[in-house]
Amino acid sequence: MTARSIKLFFARWKYLMFACCITYLLVIYAPISKSEQKDWKEGEIELSNDHELDVPILQKEELKPQQRPSFEENVPKKKTFNFNPVGKExxxxxxxxxxxxxxxxxxxxxxxxxxxxxxxxxxxxxxxxxxxxxxxxxxxxxxxxxxxxxxxxxxxxxxxxxxxxxxxxxxxxxxxxxxxxxxxxxxxxxxxxxxxxxxxxxxxxxxxxxxTVKLGAKSRKTGQVVDANLVNGKAKGAAWFVSHCQTNSKREDFVKKLQKHLQIDIYGGCGPMKCARGDSKCDTMLDTDYHFYVTFENSICEDYVTEKLWKSGYQNTIIPLVLKRKLVEPFVPPNSFIAIDDFKSVKEMGDYLNYLMNNKTAYMEYFEWRHDYKVVFLDGSHxxxxxxxxxxxxxxxxxxxxPRQKVLIPNWDAYWRQTCEKDGTLVDSIPLD
Incomplete structure (x- = not known):
């Protein structure tokens, strides 16, 4: 727009612009009537109350660091118990x-x-x-x-x-x-x-x-919980120490099938390899040589988990293999074992175990539980x-x-005899391929 055009614009509209300015000033500075003041104040109070109810306004002193609410303080701390076993940490x-x-x-x-x-x-x-x-x-x-x-x-x-x-x-x-x-x-x-x-x-x-116990905060571990060099040195598949060769669960049949896909060395009365009971070299071998330990029970019954799992399966740096997830999951650390009923076939399980043997990072994830949990083995002698x-x-x-607590098993047969699967039910249900 040229200077001449601007000059013509103001010449034509100057009176209208002047009137608008006067009107604006009157609206801004004119006194408010008492009724209007009352309406305005009531509206302000009502609005203020709304804010006080929904959005509390903190005063400056409430923003001081030492007065800020601590969420950790508001969370109730769980009671812990100190276990001080003889000769142990x-x-x-x-x-x-x-x-x-x-x-x-x-x-x-x-x-x-x-x-x-x-x-x-x-x-x-x-x-x-x-x-x-x-x-x-x-x-x-x-x-x-x-x-x-x-x-x-x-x-x-x-x-x-x-x-x-x-x-x-x-x-x-x-x-x-x-x-x-x-x-x-x-x-x-x-x-x-x-x-x-x-x-x-x-x-x-x-x-x-x-x-298994969940550790109190002071006993939980940080950093590395498994020796990477130890894991990287493992070269063999699975070990199995067994002397009971024919079982209700037919575990021996499943191991024979799995051996087609994974190296499984059998020690004891049911296999060609020997390692004397109580020989510390056997435990060392599980730590240094093998990736997996077979902990299959002789029968599948409610809560029936023996020392195979608690001792060799969890006191060594090795992943335990179990028959049925539901059988052990309530009692052991999360993501700490592998169950055969997690797989559609024997081959699928074998493929996964071989994958873990070749992927040490994925293998070591099965020991992350050691940060927050501890497995206790009760040997019956200490x-x-x-x-x-x-x-x-x-x-x-x-x-x-x-008063004396009333405890009773009302139906013994239902509680004891009827809690086992029929022989071979699980093993027979898993196809080879």
């Missing part, structure tokens, strides 16, 4: 992995009356006072003197004996660590037994061969705080409970 435990609804805090506490004792009698199940060394402060006495049966708070039996007659308010505890497929007891009535002391978790006196949440100590705890 102590650690804090936040929880125990189990299918039981009995919490760790309840397991670790007994209401003991000073100056009194509770009596546990082993009628024909063996054991001794040593089995209570995990809870000596709970004042329970262990005896095998049958004459004291009337005074016993709990009686352990391994098989039926008609000479034993339970007393009212007395716990009858069946002891067995064998699979129901290979053991049992004939009882006079279905509700004769109150609880079991063995591998089952769904009983107050459960006593597995091992267990008795200390590691046994406190289980077995004999829990029978002792129950004996102190007042």
């Amino acid at each position: 102590p650690f804090d435990v936040e929880e125990v992995l189990t299918s039981s609804d009995i919490k760790l805090e309840e397991r670790m506490t007994a209401t003991v009356i000073p100056g009194q004792k509770r009596l546990i009698l082993s009628w024909n199940a063996g054991h001794s006072q040593d089995n209570l060394q995990g809870c000596p402060d709970w004042n329970c006495e262990f005896t095998q003197v049958r004459a004291r049966a009337p005074d016993a708070d709990a009686v352990l039996i391994a098989h039926m004996d008609n000479d034993f007659v339970p007393k009212p308010n007395q716990y009858v505890v069946y002891f067995s660590q064998e699979s129901p497929a290979n053991s049992g007891i004939q009882i006079p009535r279905p509700d004769y037994i109150n609880m079991t002391l063995g591998f089952r978790h769904d009983t107050p006196a459960g006593s597995p061969y091992g267990y 008795h200390d705080v590691l046994e406190r949440p289980w077995g004999f100590c829990q029978v002792c705890r129950m004996a102190w409970t007042e």
Whole structure:
């Protein structure tokens, strides 16, 4: 636009522009009527209240760093228990992995009356006072003197004996660590037994061969949890230590099929290779030579997980192979094992295991659980705080409970005999290819 055009524009519209300016000033500075002031203030108060309800406005002093709310402080900290086993490094435990609804805090506490004792009698199940060394402060006495049966708070039996007659308010505890497929007891009535002391978790006196704990914050590990050089030095497929050759689960048939796709060295009475029981070289070999360890059980029964898994499978730097995921998953660390029923065929499983052998990074992911979890193996010969949440100590705890807790297995056959798969059900269902 030229200077001449601008000059003509202002000459033509100058009066209109002047009028607009005057009107604007009057609107801005003219006094507001009382009714308008009232309406405006009411609207302001209403708006202010809305903000106070929905969006709290912090004052300046509330923004000081030391006064800011701490989310960590608001999260309740879980109670932990310090385990200080004999000859081993102590650690804090936040929880125990189990299918039981009995919490760790309840397991670790007994209401003991000073100056009194509770009596546990082993009628024909063996054991001794040593089995209570995990809870000596709970004042329970262990005896095998049958004459004291009337005074016993709990009686352990391994098989039926008609000479034993339970007393009212007395716990009858069946002891067995064998699979129901290979053991049992004939009882006079279905509700004769109150609880079991063995591998089952769904009983107050459960006593597995091992267990997993979630570590307390102070005991969790950072950084590298497995020796990369050790893993990189592994060259062999799987190892299997076995002496029971013909089984209900037909595990031997599956291993024979898997050997077509993976190297599996069989040690013991069922294979050509030898490694003496108790020889430390056997454990070292699992760490240095093999990628996988076969922990297949002789039968597939509820909660039936033995020392094969807890000892060799988790006390060594090796990935355990199990028969059925549902059987072990509630009790072991996450992403720590490989189950055969995860695969559509034997070949698919073999291909995956070979992939892990050739991909050490993927292989080492199976040990990440060591940051937050610890697996405890109970060898049955060392008795200390590691046994406190289980077995004999829990029978002792129950004996102190007042009023006496009512515990009963109403149908023994359903609880024990009917919890195993028919022979070979799983193995026969998995095709070769």
